[in-house]
Amino acid sequence: xxxxxxxxxxxxxxxxxxxxxxxxxxxxxxxxxxxxxxxxxxxxxxxxxxxxxxxxxxxxxxxxxxxxxxxxxxxxxxxxxxxxxxxxxxxxxxxxxxxxxxxxxxxxxxxxxxxxxxxxxxxxxxxxxxxxxxxxxxxxxxxxxxxxxxxxxx
Numbered sequence: 001x002x003x004x005x006x007x008x009x010x011x012x013x014x015x016x017x018x019x020x021x022x023x024x025x026x027x028x029x030x031x032x033x034x035x036x037x038x039x040x041x042x043x044x045x046x047x048x049x050x051x052x053x054x055x056x057x058x059x060x061x062x063x064x065x066x067x068x069x070x071x072x073x074x075x076x077x078x079x080x081x082x083x084x085x086x087x088x089x090x091x092x093x094x095x096x097x098x099x100x101x102x103x104x105x106x107x108x109x110x111x112x113x114x115x116x117x118x119x120x121x122x123x124x125x126x127x128x129x130x131x132x133x134x135x136x137x138x139x140x141x142x143x144x145x146x147x148x149x150x151x152x153x154x
Contacts, residue, residue: 004089005054006096014059019052047076049104051096053089060084063093068110073101073150074109078120087102090123099111102151109151110135112134115143
């Protein structure tokens with residue numbers, strides 16, 4: 001994984017938008033009929049904290065955080081291009097997002113993923129996230145998995 005660069009940007013970044021388009025295609029396949037429900041909560045307009053990972057100057061992964069509450073940031077739009085998976089890139093993007101959240105004085109990160117994304121659940125659990133009760137629009141949604149991590153001395 002030589003020449004991996006993590007770049008902090010925002011949702012106007014063209015590479016981020018291209019990666020998100022690939023993410024949405026992947027989720028449409030995984031979520032099937034439920035995709036429209038989830039898609040309404042995944043707009044990328046005006047996200048101020050976005051990380052894009054570049055390997056040898058090629059955009060290969062992304063993630064974002066946005067305010068969730070006074071003390072928590074929500075992790076959104078995590079994606080690694082299929083050709084670059086299983087190299088630890090997602091963990092590096094997630095770590096950078098957590099660091100950024102801590103710099104913004106958030107003490108916690110929360111996120112929602114789906115039961116149809118077992119590799120995402122495994123990534124988050126390995127990174128120290130715990131499954132919590134579904135929050136907000138995900139309450140009562142069978143395929144949603146909500147998770148939380150307290151940011152301590154990042």
